[in-house]
Amino acid sequence: MEWSWTGVLYHPGWVVSTVILGLVVRMQRKGSWNPRACPVDLTGKTAIVTGANTGIGKFIALDLAHRKARVILACRSQERGQAALEEIRRKSHNSNVHLQLVDTSSLRCVRDFAHRINQEEKRLDILVNNAGASGLPKAMTSEGLELSFATNHLGPFLLTNLLLDLMKRSAPARIVNVSSANHWRGVVDFSHFHGENLTYRLDS
Ligand SMILES: NC(=O)c1ccc[n+]([C@@H]2O[C@H](COP(=O)([O-])OP(=O)(O)OC[C@H]3O[C@@H](n4cnc5c(N)ncnc54)[C@H](OP(=O)(O)O)[C@@H]3O)[C@@H](O)[C@H]2O)c1
Numbered sequence: 001m002e003w004s005w006t007g008v009l010y011h012p013g014w015v016v017s018t019v020i021l022g023l024v025v026r027m028q029r030k031g032s033w034n035p036r037a038c039p040v041d042l043t044g045k046t047a048i049v050t051g052a053n054t055g056i057g058k059f060i061a062l063d064l065a066h067r068k069a070r071v072i073l074a075c076r077s078q079e080r081g082q083a084a085l086e087e088i089r090r091k092s093h094n095s096n097v098h099l100q101l102v103d104t105s106s107l108r109c110v111r112d113f114a115h116r117i118n119q120e121e122k123r124l125d126i127l128v129n130n131a132g133a134s135g136l137p138k139a140m141t142s143e144g145l146e147l148s149f150a151t152n153h154l155g156p157f158l159l160t161n162l163l164l165d166l167m168k169r170s171a172p173a174r175i176v177n178v179s180s181a182n183h184w185r186g187v188v189d190f191s192h193f194h195g196e197n198l199t200y201r202l203d204s
């Protein structure tokens with residue numbers, strides 16, 4: 001049979017595979033999820049969201065503010081944090097939203113932040129460890145820790161532990177860690193903790 005474009009375009013296989021694809025997509029489709037449909041009210045509760053100036057963290061903080069919680073945005077940039085603070089207050093009509101600076105890659109910063117929270121807050125009901133980053137450059141912090149590991153794990157781990165007593169006193173309290181499916185691919189090698197023997201995806 002002679003090859004022709006129209007022959008390829010009108011081949012019945014296209015119809016069959018399009019119908020199969022359509023069915024698969026339909027089967028995979030989940031019902032829409034609307035967090036606002038959940039009626040929980042957080043009046044009287046205090047929440048901290050790290051990395052709350054953008055992305056997932058900002059959305060979580062806005063939702064908690066809508067539910068009337070006292071919300072502390074824990075951000076590393078005064079400027080970006082202030083912009084989010086104003087946006088969240090305006091959209092939620094909740095003025096009980098506050099900004100506290102913290103850089104999760106610095107243990108000293110985390111200690112200072114936790115100290116301020118422990119001094120100033122009467123209770124802490126929700127801690128969302130959301131701040132994090134992937135694809136950071138190969139670098140060490142001034143405290144001698146590998147930058148990605150310090151930012152995503154050591155800082156949040158220290159923070160959680162320093163706030164734990166306050167949270168226990170506020171029981172029932174909740175800690176939420178925002179993670180990544182990529183963690184399945186990792187293995188623990190203690191030599192990595194100080195940046196030794198690490199390979200980075202971007203290394204050539
Ligand atoms: N989106 C995804 O598909 C995905 C997938 C897997 C995991 N995650 C994880 O989910 C979390 C939120 O993701 P996202 O998409 O919302 O990310 P994003 O838009 O990049 O926001 C990350 C937030 O973390 C803050 N942050 C980063 N490093 C920080 C540090 N050293 N100290 C304090 N804050 C820091 C950022 O602050 P600045 O604005 O100042 O940089 C920002 O507020 C992250 O932990 C991310 O690793 C996301």
Ligand SMILES: *[C@@H]1O[C@H](CO)[C@@H](O)[C@H](O)[C@H]1NC(C)=O
Pocket residue numbers: 129153156157158160161175176177
């Ligand atoms: C969340 O992070 C904290 C601090 O790193 C850790 O102690 C806790 O086990 C984590 N929770 C879960 C469910 O992984």
Ligand SMILES: *[C@@H]1O[C@H](CO)[C@@H](O)[C@H](O)[C@H]1NC(C)=O
Pocket residue numbers: 191196197
């Ligand atoms: C780095 O890896 C090499 C080879 O696996 C190993 O011999 C060495 O001990 C590692 N370095 C550290 C600090 O663990």
